[in-house]
Amino acid sequence: MSTNDEISEVRIMKGNEALAEAAFRAGMQAYFGYPITPQSEVIEYLMKEQPKHDCVVLQAESEVAAINMVFGAAGAGARVMISSSSPGISLMMEGISYMTSAELPCLIVNVQRGGPGLGTIQPSQGDYFQATKGGGHGDYRLIVLAPASVQEMADFVFEGFRLSEKYRNPAMILADGALGQMMEKLTLPPAGSLPYVDKPWATTGKPAGKDRRIITSLFIQPEKMEQVNLHLQEKYRQIQAEEVRFEEYGVEDADIVLVAFGLVARICQKTMQLARKKGLRVGILRPITLFPFPSQRIAELAPKLEAIVTVEMNAGQMLEDVRLAVEGRCPVHFKGRMGGMIPSPDEVLEAVEAIAEKRNFELSR
Amino acid sequence: MEIPPLTNGFELVYKKPRTLTETPMHYCPGCGHGVVHRVLMEVVDEMGIQDKTIGVAPVGCSVFAYDYMNVDMQEAAHGRASAAATGIKRVLPDRFVFSYQGDGDLAAIGTAETIHVVNRGENILMLFINNAVYGMTGGQMAPTTLLGMKTTTSPFGRESGLAGHPLKITNLLAQLPGAYYVTRQAVHTAAAVRKLKKAIQLGFQYQSLKKGTCFIEVVSNCPSGWKMTPTDSNKWLEENMLPMYPLGDLKTPARSMN
Numbered sequence: 111m112s113t114n115d116e117i118s119e120v121r122i123m124k125g126n127e128a129l130a131e132a133a134f135r136a137g138m139q140a141y142f143g144y145p146i147t148p149q150s151e152v153i154e155y156l157m158k159e160q161p162k163h164d165c166v167v168l169q170a171e172s173e174v175a176a177i178n179m180v181f182g183a184a185g186a187g188a189r190v191m192i193s194s195s196s197p198g199i200s201l202m203m204e205g206i207s208y209m210t211s212a213e214l215p216c217l218i219v220n221v222q223r224g225g226p227g228l229g230t231i232q233p234s235q236g237d238y239f240q241a242t243k244g245g246g247h248g249d250y251r252l253i254v255l256a257p258a259s260v261q262e263m264a265d266f267v268f269e270g271f272r273l274s275e276k277y278r279n280p281a282m283i284l285a286d287g288a289l290g291q292m293m294e295k296l297t298l299p300p301a302g303s304l305p306y307v308d309k310p311w312a313t314t315g316k317p318a319g320k321d322r323r324i325i326t327s328l329f330i331q332p333e334k335m336e337q338v339n340l341h342l343q344e345k346y347r348q349i350q351a352e353e354v355r356f357e358e359y360g361v362e363d364a365d366i367v368l369v370a371f372g373l374v375a376r377i378c379q380k381t382m383q384l385a386r387k388k389g390l391r392v393g394i395l396r397p398i399t400l401f402p403f404p405s406q407r408i409a410e411l412a413p414k415l416e417a418i419v420t421v422e423m424n425a426g427q428m429l430e431d432v433r434l435a436v437e438g439r440c441p442v443h444f445k446g447r448m449g450g451m452i453p454s455p456d457e458v459l460e461a462v463e464a465i466a467e468k469r470n471f472e473l474s475r
Numbered sequence: 476m477e478i479p480p481l482t483n484g485f486e487l488v489y490k491k492p493r494t495l496t497e498t499p500m501h502y503c504p505g506c507g508h509g510v511v512h513r514v515l516m517e518v519v520d521e522m523g524i525q526d527k528t529i530g531v532a533p534v535g536c537s538v539f540a541y542d543y544m545n546v547d548m549q550e551a552a553h554g555r556a557s558a559a560a561t562g563i564k565r566v567l568p569d570r571f572v573f574s575y576q577g578d579g580d581l582a583a584i585g586t587a588e589t590i591h592v593v594n595r596g597e598n599i600l601m602l603f604i605n606n607a608v609y610g611m612t613g614g615q616m617a618p619t620t621l622l623g624m625k626t627t628t629s630p631f632g633r634e635s636g637l638a639g640h641p642l643k644i645t646n647l648l649a650q651l652p653g654a655y656y657v658t659r660q661a662v663h664t665a666a667a668v669r670k671l672k673k674a675i676q677l678g679f680q681y682q683s684l685k686k687g688t689c690f691i692e693v694v695s696n697c698p699s700g701w702k703m704t705p706t707d708s709n710k711w712l713e714e715n716m717l718p719m720y721p722l723g724d725l726k727t728p729a730r731s732m733n
């Protein structure tokens with residue numbers, strides 16, 4: 111197929127391929143990765159299309175090597191992406207922690223699969239804690255974007271690069287195996303629409319007459335290390351204040367609000383339709399940024415609600431953030447599936463009906 | 476001829492290169508790291524490539540290399556210097572990129588990266604400081620620790636049944652097609668230092684050819700970890716380290732052609 115990437119273009123693509131094509135269009139300058147299902151199409155697509163682009167695409171010997179290549183390339187000022195699925199992301203954690211401390215921007219993509227362990231290759235949201243609470247060592251955060259469509263798999267590449275460079279902090283797209291594998295129609299953004307930013311801190315060779323640049327995460331004096339931490343925390347507060355994104359459907363008159371991210375938010379839309387047909391006033395709040403989390407909006411809604419139901423493909427991870435936001439102002443329930451199973455709209459509806467009628471229901475099956 | 480300036484009435488005949496900073500080094504007295512730093516930076520200065528050189532030093536005694544080397548530097552995770560250097564070189568192919576790693580870093584935790592970087596023939600210069608111990612963490616056993624050698628984690632001497640054999644990773648790397656120039660040098664005598672300097676010059680010169688990885692092992696000492704005076708450590712190095720790690724070229728460009 112002939113492509114002119116200078117214009118936006120309507121295509122039907124797999125989520126993984128849409129993300130890969132978007133990365134080229136977003137001006138990615140280097141990609142390092144290692145194959146793992148269900149996201150290998152990302153590196154396969156990039157390898158195939160690389161000759162058309164001015165971009166390094168390299169298959170590393172492991173995710174450990176790959177993330178440290180990202181460290182080097184990002185430190186040298188390049189716009190860099192890395193992708194993997196859950197076990198591979200676990201291997202990257204040391205490198206990611208180093209990057210947050212050295213304040214290096216990059217985009218990390220996790221197309222999650224069910225765990226723990228080698229687990230399954232089916233979709234999951236089991237890495238929410240890992241993505242939003244740090245995951246590696248030390249007090250750090252990633253900017254986490256949760257797409258819910260193939261369109262967003264592409265759009266969030268732009269947004270992820272932009273935010274990571276704005277804040278000099280790694281950003282993560284937290285997708286899942288279903289989003290990576292499913293095909294949908296999307297509009298690809300035009301190439302060149304994301305300008306490069308100045309990176310005077312990058313190690314590109316010491317300019318004559320100026321100080322050398324040092325990329326490091328080592329601050330051996332505790333006083334200095336504390337200052338670095340205070341600076342990072344200030345940055346995270348600013349991100350929390352300025353970058354929260356979420357979507358709402360039907361919350362205005364809702365008695366029960368479903369809180370769900372990614373693919374599950376789309377399943378909940380079907381549930382909402384079914385529930386409304388039965389006369390239940392159900393709405394949806396879909397966090398788009400998982401860090402920063404839309405805590406304030408949830409806190410505003412809570413006092414007006416009969417209940418909140420958090421729906422996830424895990425054992426109840428975002429649930430903790432919802433409860434922290436609600437602070438007891440309304441009951442918070444959980445409905446989930448685990449291990450690569452996707453909840454059906456009907457089983458979420460069953461839970462909603464039980465909650466409305468104050469009956470017991472099966473939390474997770 | 477340029478007339479050397481006078482300092483306090485003395486003629487200045489030897490000074491540090493501009494590529495070393497004013498920061499006093501933290502290395503133990505007699506440690507080889509400081510000498511290698513100096514020689515490396517002398518070459519960068521003499522070749523006039525200070526503005527085109529980017530170095531990577533990971534965790535190890537030389538983790539503060541960026542305090543001393545007056546070039547753009549990155550501090551990498553333990554074992555991953557060559558991976559970070561790969562990332563730099565791939566996006567800035569016309570720069571001179573070097574990694575500077577200890578034996579624990581390069582030949583234990585970072586072995587996979589080491590082998591694959593050389594196997595891909597990344598156009599970087601890898602410096603490998605082999606002092607047969609983990610200097611930074613207090614003298615534990617390294618993959619290069621000699622059999623019978625006492626360290627804090629081989630208190631009765633390294634025994635192969637428990638801890639395997641000294642790993643001659645440089646010999647292994649010389650077998651890889653991606654390696655362009657592989658040599659083993661030392662810094663225990665003035666003559667050895669001069670040879671090392673020549674090797675580093677070649678390592679940087681070859682980098683412009685883009686023909687593969689240049690790898691220089693430096694058999695070095697760790698007076699603190701070995702619990703010896705600097706003089707004794709150099710003597711011990713000569714008598715014990717060099718028979719296991721003999722000096723000289725393992726692969727030169729002429730032979731690389733075969």
Ligand SMILES: Cc1ncc(C[n+]2csc(CCOP(=O)(O)OP(=O)(O)O)c2C)c(N)n1
Pocket residue numbers: 534535536537553576577578579580581604606608609610611612617
């Ligand atoms: C992941 C990780 N594991 C362990 C350490 C602790 N550590 C720091 S340096 C080092 C060994 C350094 O030895 P070597 O590479 O030989 O360098 P030397 O200090 O001898 O020059 C170790 C184990 C670390 N920093 N990171």
Ligand code: SF4
Pocket residue numbers: 501502503505506507508536606610611696697698699700
């Ligand atoms: S501990 Fe050993 S390697 Fe480290 S500075 Fe001291 S002598 Fe050198």
Ligand SMILES: [Mg+2]
Pocket residue numbers: 577578579604605606607608609610617
């Ligand atoms: Mg050592």
